[in-house]
Amino acid sequence: MTKTALKSDKSPRLKLYGRIHSLMAEGNISDEIYRDILFVNFDGAESKSSLSERQLLQLIQHLETLVPGKQRRSYPGRPHNMNRPGQSRTDQLEKIEALLTIGKLPWSYADSIAKQMRLADKVAWVKTEDLYKITTALRKRAQKEGWDLSGETK
Structure with a gap:
């Protein structure tokens, strides 16, 4: 395999890694907290390299909840008034x-x-x-x- 073939194979994971690092920086999340999140939420995982792509996406979702102003709706097309303020x-x-x-x-x-x-x-x-x-x-x-x-x- 050539170097470009190897790079393209890992490209999705590298993008996910980059997203994780940017969320850690935005949320001011320390390495210690990050490792605790991995350990608790992903069955004792010690690093992101041991996670599957699906787990990496779950990690990103979790980190997004920790970054103020970064919480996203899980269904972007969902109407804004679905959870009306009157619905306690x-x-x-x-x-x-x-x-x-x-x-x-x-x-x-x-x-x-x-x-x-x-x-x-x-x-x-x-x-x-x-x-x-x-x-x-x-x-x-x-x-x-x-x-x-x-x-x-x-």
């Missing part, structure tokens, strides 16, 4: 509860959705901004099974 955590949990009641499902079903989506082990632990994902999953099941949602308000 309580409102969203009540909506989930209502959907579970209509479908005659226990709370453990919503917990299993949260766990399957890798949000948390229980709905109670899911971040407020991610609760809509569980509501959406329940609505899709309602649509598939033909639940009567005529009394539901958007």
